[in-house]
Amino acid sequence: MINTRIFGAELQKAGFTFFSGVPCSYLKSLINYAINNCEYVAAANEGDAVAIASGAFVGGKKAVVLMQNSGLTNAISPLSSLTYPFRIPLLGFVSLRGEFWRISILRITSLFSLSSKKGRLMKKFCTNKNTPFI
């Protein structure tokens, strides 16, 4: 497991000081680090977070967006028509919830859980959008 403080310090060293996002429990530590040590804007939804981070980038900051994969779908509009045509680079942390081979609470509670379906769709989405992801 990566130590958040070390990771956060490296992010800051790389110049990433502006964060915007919508919480995900997996990203909780990173969000809390951003709140305490950097500039963090808590967005109402993931698309707004992308737009806020885009504004910050044009304003001169290196910006990060944080969300979970089911929220990525809320961000598709600004990712397709803001960051892409305006060529605004953002660093995104999107937690992958509901991986196919992992039993998650969400998968158990609903076979049609958005999270599990979106886990597979997200990988496809990123590949289609030529978005590098790890």
Added chain:
Amino acid sequence: MPTRHEALTVINAMKDCSTVQLATTGKTGRELYEIEDADNNFYMVGSMGCISSFGLGLALTQKNKKIVVIDGDGSLLMRMGSLATNGYYHPANMIHILLDNNAHDSTGGQSTVSHNIHFIDLAASCGYTKSIYVHGLEELEAALSEWKKTKGLTFLYLKISKSSKEQLGRPKVKPFEVKERLQRFLNKHPSGKKEEGDLCGL
């Protein structure tokens, strides 16, 4: 009721060396482009509803600049939660102008439900420092002038007519070019003050 073109003309006349004008998707951006294209204009493409969030990010990082967000009712309705975020972070250097024509004018003129809402109350309850109903172009000009002096996150509401300029063109500048020249503008005037030789207004 004033037209969008008239409202944009008034707004545009108030800009200076430290102003950035952000126009929402559709005919708002196109009309602003026709009135006067400039380096400190930004025309949103798609991403309906995102303009004030973009403005928030820009206002928080460029505190010396005056960020003028020009929004529409359809657009604001689409991402109404952004009002809460804007209000919470309340950048003093941002003004959020809503030009309400009660329609999705750029896509056929279908009505929105904006006539059923009190946007002024909404913005005020979300934490905007000031939330003002402007009844016409004179009040718009006065409110803008006042904001330039006193600052504070302000919401201006103006009802406009449904009409648009006929034969409206589209910006000839590509989106990434708009972004790049805006970045150059921001770098050129870091302090936000008029410098010697500047041709950009008072």
